[in-house]
Amino acid sequence: MSLQEELHLDKPLASVEHEALLNLYYTAAKLKKRASEFFGPYGLTDVQFQMIMLLHHQGGAKGLSQARLSELMQVNRANVTGLVDRLERDGLVRRTAAEDRRYNIIQLTDKAHRLLDKIEADYGREVKKVMGVLAKSELAALIRACGKLREQL
Amino acid sequence: MSLQEELHLDKPLASVEHEALLNLYYTAAKLKKRASEFFGPYGLTDVQFQMIMLLHHQGGAKGLSQARLSELMQVNRANVTGLVDRLERDGLVRRTAAEDRRYNIIQLTDKAHRLLDKIEADYGREVKKVMGVLAKSELAALIRACGKLREQL
DNA sequence: GGTATATAGTTTACATATAAACAAACTTTT
């Protein structure tokens, strides 16, 4: 369904370009809400899960610095401080000082590993269920288009 | 460029479906940041501009209720309260009581109309510049794909 | 060695987002 129908807009959108932009926005927002519903029962937010995933798959046993997390999540350093604060409060990550004492090393706790084991397979199925309405060729086209857009931003 | 390269990920992503999902997220986030930079010099946030646009094009002279704005922006009613508060503080919208006294009628002020006149053409050009890296067929495919995704969420 | 510069993380102030509980006003049911 078009956004115009979905939102019951009086007027059509100004251009195909604008329509595509708004489609990206609204769809990403709706996916994010679905993710919130999915992670809620596990006591996590979607962003917290993202950080845990990154620490597991990109950090391994060594962990990641907050600066690297900031880069991986494409968010402000200040934001990472708060995100790590809350995960630490909930006993899911540990902050330790690195040799270079400007850095914090962030590592997952056993509790986080156990939680991830419980969620990850289910998450993979959920992603395939949601994104599976698109054919492989459509998924590839979507990835290509998003890549092109990001490249010139 | 692929997300894996862009973020210098150690490992490839778990599935094409996951890759497509993350592409949507990261691209929408990056577009939002570009929008912030664009609107900053006008003293607006991207969300404030979106609300003003909706009030102008969908509300006309009559204005819109907060409930309708909530539906149009696909955000919580509580969030609309704050958004309208800040626009009202900045003299860009007016709250008036409707006949049905549960409703607030939100209308643009002259100041908002003047501001919109200054921004809108420039905004249209910016959107075409950014989204213009995609061919019309790619834009259409993107819109179709996003529509399909939203339909089953 | 000492100064300048860069980098990492934190703090503050603010905007945007949600859920849940609430009050006020309307509608439906009986």
Add this chain to the structure above:
DNA sequence: AAAAGTTTGTTTATATGTAAACTATATACC
């Protein structure tokens, strides 16, 4: 008409996001 239910907007608590100013530490350069 009274009770029950629905809708609208607000408040509160909390999470996530930014920019700017700050501290601490490390590196580069003279």
